[in-house]
Each structure stands twice: as C-alpha cells, then as structure tokens.
Amino acid sequence: MTGSSPVMTICAVLFLALAPAAHAVSNPSELMADPKQEARAEAIGHQLRCLVCQNESVEESEADLARDLRKIIRSRVLTGDSNEEIIAWMTARYGDFVRLRPPFNTLTAALWGAPVIALLVGGGAVVLARRRRNPAPTPLSDEERRRLADLLKS
Amino acid sequence: MIPELGHFALALAVALATAQAVIPIWGAQGRDPRLMGAAPALALGQLIALAASYGALVWSAVTDDFTVLNIVENSNTLKPLIYKITGTWGNHEGSILLWCLILALCGGAVATFGRNLPSALRARVIGVLGFVSAGFLMYALTESNPFLRVWPPPLDGQDMNPLLQDPGLAIHPPVLYAGYVGFAIPFAFAIAALLEGRVDAAWGRWVRPWTLASWCMLTGGIALGSWWAYYELGWGGYWFWDPVENASLLPWLTGTALLHSAIVVEKREALKTWTILLAIGTFSLSLSGTFLVRSGILNSVHSFANDPARGVFILGLLALVIGGSLLLFAFRAPVLSPSGLFAPISREGALVLNNIFLCSIAAVVLTGTTYPLFADLLFGVKISVGPPYFQSTVLPLAAPVFLAMTVAPLLPWKRARLGPALVRLWWAALAALVVGVIAALGLRRGLPALAFAASAWLIVGAFAELVERTRLFRVSLRTSLSRLAGQPLSVWGSSIAHAGMGVTIAGIAGMSLAVSTIVAVKPGTTVKLAGYDFTLESLHNETGPNYNSRVADIAVSRDGKVLLTMHPSRRAFTTQTTTVTDAAIHTNGLADIYTVLGEERDGEAVLRLHYNPLAPWIWLGALVMAVGGSLSLADRRLRVGAPAKRSLAVPA
Amino acid sequence: MIDRTIKRRLVLLSPLAIAAAGGVGFWAMLGRMRDGTFDPRGVPSMLIGKKLPEFSLPGQPPGAGFSSADVLAAGRPVLINFFASWCVPCVIEAPLLMRLHAANTPIWGIAYKDKPDATAAFLKRTGDPYARIARDEPGRVAIDFGVYGVPESYLVDRTGIVRWRWAGPLSEDVVAQQLDPLLRKFA
Numbered sequence: 001m002t003g004s005s006p007v008m009t010i011c012a013v014l015f016l017a018l019a020p021a022a023h024a025v026s027n028p029s030e031l032m033a034d035p036k037q038e039a040r041a042e043a044i045g046h047q048l049r050c051l052v053c054q055n056e057s058v059e060e061s062e063a064d065l066a067r068d069l070r071k072i073i074r075s076r077v078l079t080g081d082s083n084e085e086i087i088a089w090m091t092a093r094y095g096d097f098v099r100l101r102p103p104f105n106t107l108t109a110a111l112w113g114a115p116v117i118a119l120l121v122g123g124g125a126v127v128l129a130r131r132r133r134n135p136a137p138t139p140l141s142d143e144e145r146r147r148l149a150d151l152l153k154s
Numbered sequence: 155m156i157p158e159l160g161h162f163a164l165a166l167a168v169a170l171a172t173a174q175a176v177i178p179i180w181g182a183q184g185r186d187p188r189l190m191g192a193a194p195a196l197a198l199g200q201l202i203a204l205a206a207s208y209g210a211l212v213w214s215a216v217t218d219d220f221t222v223l224n225i226v227e228n229s230n231t232l233k234p235l236i237y238k239i240t241g242t243w244g245n246h247e248g249s250i251l252l253w254c255l256i257l258a259l260c261g262g263a264v265a266t267f268g269r270n271l272p273s274a275l276r277a278r279v280i281g282v283l284g285f286v287s288a289g290f291l292m293y294a295l296t297e298s299n300p301f302l303r304v305w306p307p308p309l310d311g312q313d314m315n316p317l318l319q320d321p322g323l324a325i326h327p328p329v330l331y332a333g334y335v336g337f338a339i340p341f342a343f344a345i346a347a348l349l350e351g352r353v354d355a356a357w358g359r360w361v362r363p364w365t366l367a368s369w370c371m372l373t374g375g376i377a378l379g380s381w382w383a384y385y386e387l388g389w390g391g392y393w394f395w396d397p398v399e400n401a402s403l404l405p406w407l408t409g410t411a412l413l414h415s416a417i418v419v420e421k422r423e424a425l426k427t428w429t430i431l432l433a434i435g436t437f438s439l440s441l442s443g444t445f446l447v448r449s450g451i452l453n454s455v456h457s458f459a460n461d462p463a464r465g466v467f468i469l470g471l472l473a474l475v476i477g478g479s480l481l482l483f484a485f486r487a488p489v490l491s492p493s494g495l496f497a498p499i500s501r502e503g504a505l506v507l508n509n510i511f512l513c514s515i516a517a518v519v520l521t522g523t524t525y526p527l528f529a530d531l532l533f534g535v536k537i538s539v540g541p542p543y544f545q546s547t548v549l550p551l552a553a554p555v556f557l558a559m560t561v562a563p564l565l566p567w568k569r570a571r572l573g574p575a576l577v578r579l580w581w582a583a584l585a586a587l588v589v590g591v592i593a594a595l596g597l598r599r600g601l602p603a604l605a606f607a608a609s610a611w612l613i614v615g616a617f618a619e620l621v622e623r624t625r626l627f628r629v630s631l632r633t634s635l636s637r638l639a640g641q642p643l644s645v646w647g648s649s650i651a652h653a654g655m656g657v658t659i660a661g662i663a664g665m666s667l668a669v670s671t672i673v674a675v676k677p678g679t680t681v682k683l684a685g686y687d688f689t690l691e692s693l694h695n696e697t698g699p700n701y702n703s704r705v706a707d708i709a710v711s712r713d714g715k716v717l718l719t720m721h722p723s724r725r726a727f728t729t730q731t732t733t734v735t736d737a738a739i740h741t742n743g744l745a746d747i748y749t750v751l752g753e754e755r756d757g758e759a760v761l762r763l764h765y766n767p768l769a770p771w772i773w774l775g776a777l778v779m780a781v782g783g784s785l786s787l788a789d790r791r792l793r794v795g796a797p798a799k800r801s802l803a804v805p806a
Numbered sequence: 807m808i809d810r811t812i813k814r815r816l817v818l819l820s821p822l823a824i825a826a827a828g829g830v831g832f833w834a835m836l837g838r839m840r841d842g843t844f845d846p847r848g849v850p851s852m853l854i855g856k857k858l859p860e861f862s863l864p865g866q867p868p869g870a871g872f873s874s875a876d877v878l879a880a881g882r883p884v885l886i887n888f889f890a891s892w893c894v895p896c897v898i899e900a901p902l903l904m905r906l907h908a909a910n911t912p913i914w915g916i917a918y919k920d921k922p923d924a925t926a927a928f929l930k931r932t933g934d935p936y937a938r939i940a941r942d943e944p945g946r947v948a949i950d951f952g953v954y955g956v957p958e959s960y961l962v963d964r965t966g967i968v969r970w971r972w973a974g975p976l977s978e979d980v981v982a983q984q985l986d987p988l989l990r991k992f993a
Binding site: 427431434435438442445446449450451452462463465466469472473476477480481483484485487488524526527528530531536 | 811814815818819821822825826828829831832833834835836838839840844846848849850
Binding site: 027028029031046047049055056057060095096097098099100101102103107108110111112114115117118119121122123126129130 | 391394396427498506509510511513514517518521522525529533535536537538539540541542543546547550551672673674752753760
C-alpha cells in the first residue's frame with residue numbers, strides 16, 4: 001500500500017476486508033506453503049492489473065503473463081520483500097497503469113479528492129439554494145429602529 | 155425477402171419517429187388539438203414498424219439466413235434455437251435495434267397508458283421520445299444496419315462468442331435496456347415540463363410510475379448481469395467496477411435519487427429544479443454509457459466491436475440531446491414557480507441529503523471511470539483506476555445513506571425533530587448492535603461485522619414505518635392487523651425495497667468471508683472445505699450441440715452422508731475454438747458451493763472449490779428491491795392520481 | 807438584483823459546461839484514436855530514455871545468444887524484436903522485418919516462450935531477418951523489458967539507452983514515420 005497517510009492505509013484495509021476471494025484456475029502448485037504468505041501474495045496480486053486481459057487482476061487472469069507475474073510475486077514474498085517493494089518492482093516495468101489502486105500524487109489529487117469535492121459541491125448548492133430562497137432581512141436603519149422602539153413602548 | 159422488409163420497416167420507423175418528434179411538439183407549442191392528438195397514433199405506428207423490423211431480424215436468425223451479414227457474423231446452424239433468437243441482441247447492430255425497439259415501446263406505453271395526462275403534456279412527452287428515437291434509428295439505419303446483405307452467402311456462420319451462449323444472455327440485455335431506455339420517459343417528462351414552464355404536484359405524480367418501472371428494470375438488469383458474471387465467468391467474482399458495469403450503475407444511482415426527489419415534488423412541490431436536473435441527468439448517463447461502451451474508448455471486456463467511426467455519430471447525437479436539454483434547463487429552470495419551504499431537519503431535508511450522497515457517489519464513480527481517459531488525453535499519463543479505488547471511496551459515502559434510510563421515512567414533512575424518530579428505531583438499533591457484536595466476536599473481523607450490523611439495521615428498521623402506522627403494541631393486536639391490511643401498497647413497497655438493500659449488504663458481507671481452495675487430485679480423492687467433503691468421483695466426456703466437454707463428477711458430503719453430486723465442466727466449442735469453464739453451483743439459499751474444473755495433467759485434475767456464505771442474498775436483495783418497487787407501482791393511488799375525465803377536454 | 811440573476815444563470819449553466827467539457831474531451835479521444843495517437847488499451851513503455859535492462863540469454867541452436875553487454879558493444883543502434891512462432895501478428899510483421907534487414911538495419915530477435923524447434927520452423931517459413939537471436943523461454947527478461955505481448959520492438963541506441971518501443975506488429979507507416987527518423991538520428 002502506498003504508505004503516505006493513515007487514510008490510505010484505512011482505505012487499503014477497507015478494500016482488503018470486503019474484497020471477495022476471486023482466482024483464476026491456476027495450478028495448485030503455484031500456491032505457497034504458508035497460508036499467511038499466500039494470502040499476502042494474493043492481496044498484492046489483486047492490486048495489479050493483468051496487462052493482457054485488462055479487466056482482471058493478475059490474481060484472476062488466466063493469461064500466461066499473469067501466471068508469470070503471480071510466480072514472481074510469490075517468489076518475492078518468500079524472500080521477504082515488502083508489499084510496497086513488490087508493487088514498485090512491477091511499476092518500474094509496466095508503469096502506474098499496472099496498479100489498480102492509483103497512486104496519490106498531484107495528477108490524481110482530484111481523483112482521490114472526488115468524494116470530498118462532490119459532497120462540498122452538493123452541500124454548497126443546497127446552501128446557496130436555501131440562501132436564495134430565504135434571504136436575510138436587511139438590517140434596520142436608525143430611523144426604523146427608533147420607530148420600532150416607539151411602537152413597542154406604546 | 156424478409157430482411158428487405160425488415161430493412162424497409164426500419165426506414166419507415168425513422169420516418170414515423172421524425173414525424174413523432176416534430177408534429178406533437180409543434181402542436182403543443184401552438185395549442186393545436188389535432189396535431190397534439192396525432193401523438194399517440196404516431197408513437198404506436200413507430201412501434202409497429204420497429205417491431206416488424208426486429209421480427210424480421212429474428213426470423214433471419216431462426217431460419218439461418220446467411221445472406222444477412224449480421225447473421226453470418228454472429229450465428230451458426232449448430233447454435234441452439236434459443237440462442238439464435240436471443241443472440242440477435244448479443245452483437246452491436248442487433249442490440250442497437252433492441253434499444254430502439256424498447257424506446258418505441260416506451261412511446262407506445264405513454265400513448266396507451268397516458269390517456270389521463272393533459273394532451274399538451276402527453277404530446278410533448280411523446281414528441282421528445284420521438285426525437286430521441288429518430289436520432290438512434292437514423293444511426294441504426296446508416297451506421298449500424300443489421301440488414302446488410304452478403305452475396306454469395308457462406309455455408310455457415312461464424313457463431314457467437316461461447317461465453318454469450320447462456321440463459322443469462324436471454325434475459326440480461328432486454329431487462330437492462332428496459333431500465334436504461336425506460337428513463338427516457340422521465341427525461342421526456344422533464345423536457346415537457348421545461349417547455350411548458352410548469353412543474354407541479356400533478357407532474358410529480360405522473361412521472362413517478364414511469365420512474366419506478368424503469369428503476370425496477372434497471373435494478374433487475376444490473377443484478378442479472380452481476381449474477382451472470384458470477385456463474386458464467388468462473389472466477390467467483392460478481393462486480394469488478396468494470397467501466398461498463400459502472401456505466402450501468404451511474405443511471406441507477408441518479409435514478410434512485412430521482413425516484414425519491416419526485417416524491418417531494420408530488421407531496422410538497424419542492425426540489426423542482428433538482429428533480430428536473432436528475433431526470434435529465436439519469437437519461438444522459440444512460441446515453442453516455444451507450445456511447446462509451448460502443449466507441450472503443452472504454453477498455454472493457456464487455457465492449458462490443460470497437461469502431462471510433464461509430465462513436466462520432468453517437469457523440470453528435472448525445473451532444474444534441476444532452477446539450478440541448480441542459481441548455482433548455484439553464485434557461486427555463488428559473489421560470490418554474492418557487493418551491494415549498496422546509497426546515498433542514500424534515501423529510502424533505504432528509505431526501506435532499508439522500509440526493510447529495512447518491513449524486514456524490516455517482517460523481518465519484520464517473521470520475522474514477524473517466525479519469526484514466528482524461529489523464530491520458532491531457533497529460534499523456536497512463537494510470538489505472540480499479541476496484542481498490544472504488545471500494546475506498548464509495549463505501550464511506552454509502553454508509554451515511556444506509557444509516558439514514560431507516561430514519562427518513564419516519565420524519566414528518568416540513569419540520570421535524572430527530573429525537574422522536576430515532577427513539578422509534580430503538581429496536582432496529584438493538585438488532586444492529588446484537589448482530590454486530592455476535593458477528594465481531596464470531597468472525598473476528600471488524601468490517602464484515604459492521605456490514606452485518608448495517609444490514610440488520612436496514613432490514614429491521616425498514617419496517618419501522620409500518621410499525622408506526624399500525625401502532626403495533628400500542629393498541630390491540632387486532633386493531634394493528636386491520637390497520638396493516640389497510641396500508642397503501644406504496645408503504646409496503648418502500649419498506650420492502652429498503653429491506654432489500656439490507657439483504658444485499660448482508661450478501662456482500664457474507665461473500666467477503668468466502669473460503670476457497672485449489673487442488674490437483676486424481677479421481678477418488680477427497681478434499682475438505684468449510685465442513686464439507688468433496689470427492690472427485692470421475693471425469694468423463696460429453697457432447698453438446700456445438701461443443702465437446704470434459705465433465706467432473708464431484709460428490710459433496712457431510713458427516714459421511716452424500717448430499718449431492720456436482721458436475722463442473724470445460725467446454726470446447728467447435729466453431730470458435732475457445733474453451734469455456736462451466737462452474738457448477740449449488741445453493742441452499744444461505745450459501746453457495748461453487749466448483750470449477752481446471753486443466754488436467756498426469757491423471758490429475760485441477761479443481762477449484764469455493765464456499766460462498768450468503769452469496770445468493772446479493773441477488774435476492776436486488777430481487778426484493780425490485781419487488782418493493784413493483785408493489786409501489788401497483789398502488790392504485792399512483793395510477794388514479796389524475797384530474798377527472800371531464801377536464802381532459804380542455805387543452806392544458 | 808441583476809447580479810443575483812447572473813449568478814443563478816451561471817449555476818444553472820454549470821451542468822451544461824461540465825457535459826460540454828466531457829463531450830469535447832471524448833471527441834478529441836475519438837479523433838486521436840483514428841490517428842493512432844490515443845490508445846486506451848496501450849501500455850506505455852517505462853524504458854524510454856533509460857538504459858536497457860541487464861540480461862544474458864542463450865541462443866537458438868546452432869548460434870550463441872546475446873547479452874545486454876553485446877548490444878552495447880554493437881556500436882550502433884539495434885532494434886530488439888520480441889517474437890514467437892505461435893504469434894500470428896509476427897507472421898504479418900515478418901516481411902517488413904526482412905526488408906529492414908536487407909536495408910542493413912541490425913535486428914536482434916528474442917524468441918519469447920518458444921521451443922527451439924518451433925522457432926526454427928517459424929524462421930524457415932517466414933525468413934530470418936535477425937542478425938542475432940536469443941531465446942527467452944521463461945519470459946523473465948521480457949518482463950524486465952515490460953513486454954506484455956508479442957511482437958514488441960525496442961530501439962536501443964549505441965549507448966544502450968532505449969529510445970523507442972512499438973507494441974504490436976510494425977507497419978510501413980510506423981517504420982516510415984517513427985522508426986526511420988530515429989534510426990537516422992541515432993546512427
């Protein structure tokens with residue numbers, strides 16, 4: 001996960017927690033011995049786009065290239081590379097396009113900020129509409145205030 | 155001969171649609187009752203012509219008429235009859251013709267069932283539908299003609315993609331298109347209202363049944379597509395946030411907002427501008443989705459044959475329809491009479507919040523889907539936006555909606571206090587708490603537990619309104635029951651629909667707990683998963699009409715007792731030479747057992763076994779939502795909410 | 807008062823403005839798709855402007871393979887072409903490669919995920935435009951290059967920097983408009 005902020009980590013956790021486990025019909029000999037490592041490898045695989053069947057992740061695709069990339073991921077998990085390092089290795093060869101989770105940088109700021117921006121625009125529109133409908137009354141002038149005081153006294 | 159007739163009927167439909175676009179609106183602008191009265195006849199005429207045209211295409215497919223290019227490219231003598239018929243909409247040209255047919259059906263429906271509408275409104279609505287029809291029919295006739303001939307005819311066709319030869323194909327496109335295209339009617343109502351310069355309670359009441367019907371179909375269509383992907387594609391997933399999937403979700407989100415907004419227009423004559431904009435926006439999103447999928451711009455496994463030339467025509471059509479309607483909106487919206495007032499905390503206020511959140515989710519999905527395209531176009535940078543993005547951004551926005559869904563129906567109109575409404579939901583909160591705690595302790599995973607809690611909150615809380623209206627436990631049980639019987643269908647409808655959402659959430663949460671295993675085994679071996687024993691008994695070959703398959707027989711047993719045998723297979727199609735895995739799924743309503751046969755090597759077969767808890771609930775929930783919507787639709791009040799017959803004589 | 811109406815107008819026009827911006831964008835995309843300058847499915851190469859990855863590959867019998875050092879030692883720009891006998895577009899590309907070979911362009915081929923017999927048969931059938939051939943049966947070197955399909959061609963200049971990459975079969979237009987100028991530039 002791009003370890004920039006806690007928000008990103010939460011988002012990553014959100015994804016992993018609710019993602020259904022989907023796999024290509026791969027060879028069981030591909031699986032790692034340690035289930036925890038296998039789970040980590042699968043999680044990484046789910047974050048990478050298969051470049052051949054571009055609508056599946058590396059984990060789900062049956063393409064040869066996806067199989068090769070899955071092998072590479074597992075061998076690197078075995079040698080102890082961190083998630084960031086493995087994804088960086090992939091990105092060095094295939095670019096940001098291979099990441100299903102776009103990085104957070106100046107280009108994608110508007111992308112990741114979209115929820116907040118949308119809410120602000122929506123909320124702003126509502127506030128503007130209400131203000132237009134219920135304009136604040138113009139404050140009273142001194143003359144009017146004296147008249148009001150007189151009326152109230154009597 | 156028949157294809158020529160079909161072709162001619164198509165051209166006739168173009169002419170009728172053009173007439174349908176021009177004459178009634180001219181009549182309405184000039185208040186000419188005869189021109190306005192021509193609207194229903196023109197709409198029905200177009201429908202008949204187009205039905206004949208589509209019938210000709212189906213006939214060509216069924217009779218294996220290989221002089222028709224479309225049939226050559228997509229059909230085959232060996233293809234089963236059902237797929238010959240339903241395959242007519244499994245390709246680009248046929249699906250456009252289906253699109254137009256459904257649009258014509260919409261026009262016909264307004265002509266037939268809209269007799270209680272004021273004639274000017276009905277004329278304008280049919281006119282706008284005719285305008286959109288004319289555009290798409292013109293496209294079908296010129297750029298995307300299914301009746302192109304080929305001579306000499308080949309001996310056999312090229313067959314359809316085997317993945318599409320499936321019962322799911324029979325239903326998913328028509329239902330989905332009915333949803334997509336159905337929103338043309340609220341769109342037409344919105345344009346008619348802008349032309350007339352009036353949006354009132356009556357308009358809100360008239361627009362609602364059409365919006366409901368389209369929404370039900372779209373819900374069903376999306377659910378069918380997701381279910382089809384689940385059982386057909388063989389990897390056990392059901393939603394990939396694929397651009398084409400997103401393209402169907404967008405109108406659903408704004409359509410849901412529209413549905414609720416229209417209620418406010420009807421009940422309180424408020425939120426007029428927003429409702430009109432939503433009606434325009436929903437159909438615009440439908441249209442844009444159609445464009446993006448067929449133009450080749452969207453990188454998707456669903457995309458039809460990509461052809462940028464096709465894209466230009468549709469883009470022009472979109473510019474006309476969407477640009478024109480938004481321009482009309484900008485200039486005519488101020489003419490609409492000012493809306494009713496309401497306090498921020500009130501049912502209207504809650505529905506405004508609902509609008510904001512649903513539209514924000516739609517904005518996020520739209521941004522995510524189109525961002526890579528614009529980043530590439532403007533900056534030459536290639537990025538990818540996949541499920542991780544959507545799940546991180548949509549879930550936090552959806553959570554407040556789920557929370558508020560049960561509270562809002564309990565708030566009175568105009569001005570309310572949150573306290574009493576929340577108090578009435580105490581038992582829903584309790585249910586949520588209990589479910590959440592049990593789930594958290596049992597599963598040891600936070601997010602699924604939260605999802606289950608939200609699901610309980612929704613399902614139990616959805617019936618709060620009914621409980622309130624029948625004064626359950628506050629008066630005698632008999633009185634409550636008699637009150638229950640007297641409740642209008644729309645109250646039942648909304649409660650059931652909201653509960654359906656809860657069911658779907660439970661399904662999604664359950665699927666996230668799915669377990670699976672991949673093994674390579676010889677016949678006779680047993681594998682254990684989720685408390686079941688899977689024994690590969692044998693492997694054998696089978697032949698189908700246009701394929702050969704290798705089938706595995708897997709006995710599923712528990713505690714030594716065999717429960718059932720499952721037969722996943724791999725099919726090799728003879729014409730298109732592709733291999734398709736056919737997963738075997740068994741459900742008991744609460745969980746799915748999902749088995750897939752992989753490749754065989756050295757006498758061992760690769761098997762993938764899944765246990766998916768609550769998976770059926772994902773689509774069951776969608777069905778419940780659609781049922782709820784249909785119940786609301788059946789409410790007599792919606793259909794009888796028109797002025798008395800005698801005032802129809804006066805042009806509106 | 808006028809100010810208010812104008813503000814309201816602007817707000818009401820904003821959906822149209824957004825839709826129009828989107829529309830113009832899509833129109834530009836369609837146009838560029840026809841030119842070939844916009845490809846939603848294409849994956850850009852990360853190697854452009856960078857040194858080529860280090861590798862050493864066995865050869866296609868009876869020849870010896872080559873390594874990245876050999877490419878550098880060539881002293882002139884080299885076109886590295888990933889191909890395979892099972893790849894249909896490679897057959898389409900073959901005549902063009904033969905022509906380039908005849909025009910003295912050094913083309914070094916890497917057989918991707920191919921058996922030696924199959925490669926030999928392929929070369930016999932379509933001709934052998936390659937000055938040197940190596941074999942990447944596991945496909946790992948290809949991954950280091952960022953290859954995601956065959957054929958793919960990489961132009962490496964004399965200092966070992968990758969200057970250009972083309973994914974898919976080469977065509978006359980691509981060679982004339984893109985490859986030839988670069989060959990001349992880095993000669």
